[in-house]
Amino acid sequence: RAARDLPWRNTRDPYRVLVSEFMLQQTQVARVAEYYPRFIERFPDLETLARAKPRAVREQWDGLGYYARARNLHALAKDVTRRHDATLPSDPEELIKLPGVGPYTAGAVASFAYEKPVPAVDTNVNRVLRRVFFDRATRNVQRATKVWELARTLVPKNGKRAWRFNQAIMELGALICVARRPKCPECPVRTVCRTGKSRRTDAQGRIG
DNA sequence: GTCCGGAACT
């Protein structure tokens, strides 16, 4: 509903989704918004990126940090161009085998590009789910796999709904259910959220 | 000065 309009949300092109996710792994939205369009213009598709010189890729990435990810992305492009006929896999199990692709990025590409009904748990989503569904004691101890299990049960079975669901939770985590001082009074799910409920009566305590 | 963030590696 109150989602921000971001360039990589208006596409289902797997390559573009992949690039945005690689950038977002390490950097905040505002900064990615600055780099992403230039990168896409310079390397519009996987083949172009695969053919590019490491130097050129690095230059486009300069200032974003975590340069190993740029190398991974480049290696991935070469990999996929060679082995998968320049088409990114749609299955998270396959995606995760690619360099620089972990559980989150695999889920994100599968959902945001291919509209597969799979969860994508980044730290935002992780934080939101833990606050909403787990009590304070459990929250600190919950293993990541538990949150993924929960996310799997929550994601709509319909791919388009799953896409919106994943985007919505990430947006919630990024704008409202932020790490430091969550804005519970503005939160649309506060009435069903453990944390939101307990905080409604509090003046403004911190979240443990 | 401290916290934040995915994946990879120890």
Added chain:
DNA sequence: AGTTCCGGAC
């Protein structure tokens, strides 16, 4: 389970 990478926000 803890560390590293890198730059920005606070």
